[in-house]
Amino acid sequence: MNSPRSILFIAFLVVSFFLYQNWVVESAPGTTAPTNSESTQQQAADSAGSNDVPSGSVAASSDVPEAEGASKTSSATTIHVETDVLDVQIDTRGGDIVSAKLLQFAKELNSDKRFQLLQNESNAVYVAQSGLIGADGIDNKNGRAVYSYEKTDYSSTSEKVEVPLTYTTESGVVYRKIFTFTPGQYDVDVRFEIENNSADTLSTQFYGQLKRSMGTGESGSMIMPTYFGAAYSHDDDKFEKYDFDDMLDSRLDVTSQTGWVSMLEHYFVSAWIPTQQQTNRLFSRVANGSQAIIGVVYPATQVNPNSTETIESKLYLGPKDQDSMAQLVEHLDLTVDYGFLWWLAQPIFKLLQFLQSIVINWGLAIILTTVIVKALLFPLTKAQYVSMAKMRMLQPKMTELRERYNSDRQKLSQEMMKLYKTEKVNPLGGCLPMLLQLPIFLALYWVLLESVELRHSEFIFWIQDLSTKDPYYILPILMGASMFLMQRLQPTPATDPMQQKLFQYMPVVFTVFFLWFPSGLVLYWLVSNLITIAQMLIIYRGLEKKGMMVRGNKKK
Structure with missing residues (x-):
């Protein structure tokens, strides 16, 4: 030759x-609207469980419904937290992170605006949610807990920042949700402390989920096709893409002792990283026919009377930095997807x-x-x-x-x-x-x-x-x-x-x-x-x- x-x-x-890559992009997540039958079937399933959160998985349609009571006030507010790498907003209703800016990354070249990973706009929803469900959970058919708080603004570029939120029930049970931010790190520790001051044994489950509008984000072009959608890892598969079309077709429902769930875009990722010493359930669903949800549910935690139990998890909000992600949990660095030539790349x-x-x-x-x-x-x-x-x-x-x-x-x-x-x-x-x-x-x-x-x-x-x-x-x-x-x-x-x-x-x-x-x-x-x-x-x-x-x- x-x-x-x-x-x-x-x-x-x-x-x-590249023609093949373009074909993949054209049929990729978010590029094709669901058919009427698919959308109708999904919305019907959503409506069936809109006010019910089963113990095995989360089935909230547009979050868990609003709560009526709170330990400080029934009106929710947002708490601002800033480190040297993250600028986030936490909604006291549910304790969800509804906004996250990456301070080390410009939105565009030479721009003063920072890249925004999470947001909660009417036309573009991308939030990280977590809570407690189950028999004695505070996020259930009656609504989300509205937490009390110590202050609304935290800032530090050199020391760890702890953001404590508190919810107290009429029976005297104290639920504390504590976020810990570390300077220079994109992973956030999310910890629940359940202080049972009642005479009954409590049973509750932690869940963490990522919710994103399917119509937002970009899948690149023919020359630069990039993946936009969800992905997860579990015992039987190191890295599995799970795009929005997959979510419309069927719900993810697997149990695994290892793994994580995530939402991916070109250079950035959000991921819930559960503890790896127990059997967790990974799930997905589509809310309102347009919002993709992927998450993880822990097994039930029993809290005996006059005792305190702690439930821990991590949330990663940042760039696809292979070195830092590999240190957090196994296989998270595979979200930097080099395709079938990963062994060479x-x-x-x-x-x-x-x-x-x-x-x-x-x-x-x-x-x-x-x-x-x-x-x-x-x-x-x-x-x-x-x-x-x-x-x-x-x-x-x-x-x-x-x-x-x-x-x-x-x-x-x-x-x-x-x-x-x-x-x-x-x-x-x-x-x-x-x-x-x-x-x-x-x-x-x-x-x-x-x-x-x-x-x-x-x-x-x-x-x-x-x-x-x-x-x-x-x-x-x-x-x-x-x-x-x-x-x-x-x-x-x-x-x-x-x-x-x-x-x-x-x-x-x-x-x-x-x-x-x-x-x-x-x-x-x-x-x-x-x-x-x-x-x-x-x-x-x-x-x-x-x-x-x-x-x-x-x-x-």
Whole structure:
């Protein structure tokens, strides 16, 4: 396989891959409205359990209904908490986190506005809810508990912040819901303390759920398809996507001792992380036909008279930081979804991360990664061009065989194989390096697409965000020019006029195709081309000295 044909083959595979990705996006969560029958069936199920919260799962339609009583006031308010990384609002009705801004991440490049992960707007709901259900739960058909509070504003960038909320029943049972925020961390400890001052044994269950409007969020584009929906992990599966269409079709209902539930978008994630020492129930449902809910329910906790029990959980609200998520719970780092090439993408990311820690620039880290990859592939690249040169030298003999056995395909094939064996030529020797570069290209594509570390990371001059396209299209044009130069260096152009035309337009096609690629990926491809050009010049010079280079069918 000669180099232009290899490039064409890779182009076909890459285009096919992205067309497939686009098809996945078109049929992905939130992109297709539920049918009338689906919506009707789901809403009917919602209505059936709208004022009832079963002990085994949560079935509230639009949260658990409003509560009438409270220990301090029946009117709910919001509590503001700010650390160096999080700015959240907690609703005292239910103690839900109804707003969360990530202070280390701008909404857009060079914007003063911070990225908002959670919000509670009429047209866009995305909240983290938790409470106590069961026989003696305070979140039930009678409504959500409205907690009393000590103050409405907390702020610290150096010390832990504890936000205590309290609800006291008429029988004297005290329910405390305590949020603990740690500076520099995106995980929030959520702890319930149940002080039973009554004469009866209490039974209650913790639940935590994430609720999000299905019509909000983006699934990316053909070039940059990104997942928007839910995901979970349990005993039998490390990481499972569970999109909104899946929720409409059937409810999630599994038990597991390990795992978590989450809502995902491009670079950010929210996740309830239950304790891993008990058998919990993971569930999902759709409320009002438009709001997706995924959550976890603990087994019942028994609280004896005159005793106190504590129930703990964690809530993660932040970026898809693989290192920090891996420390919180097993497999949460898999929400950084590198696709089926994760086994290749993860080492590439680790290499990028290591190099960036040295050069302090993600663009330079990409260049160094490219140099390392091309150096590792150089033996195969050399073998490729040597094989191509030998194949060219055999062209006269191959032409003679085709003319001799034109009417006998089987005999022609046998004689061809005999010729390859005699001359010690592998007809597929030119393909291997190209095929090896394709998974590397795709793996790096996913790394640059999914890794939040590259979001808003600048390179030099006009490249201020390696995760988005080049605003002036300079890198794609340079990449196209490098492809054109590579073609000019090919010792044997295609002889077929149609192929010649096709190869001539390949740099143009690739240039147009790469206009919308992340600039970090285009940078990789450009540097790879430049290194390939240098390698071609070195290899061809050596082959010329050995008399193996031919142009047309003549030795040079």
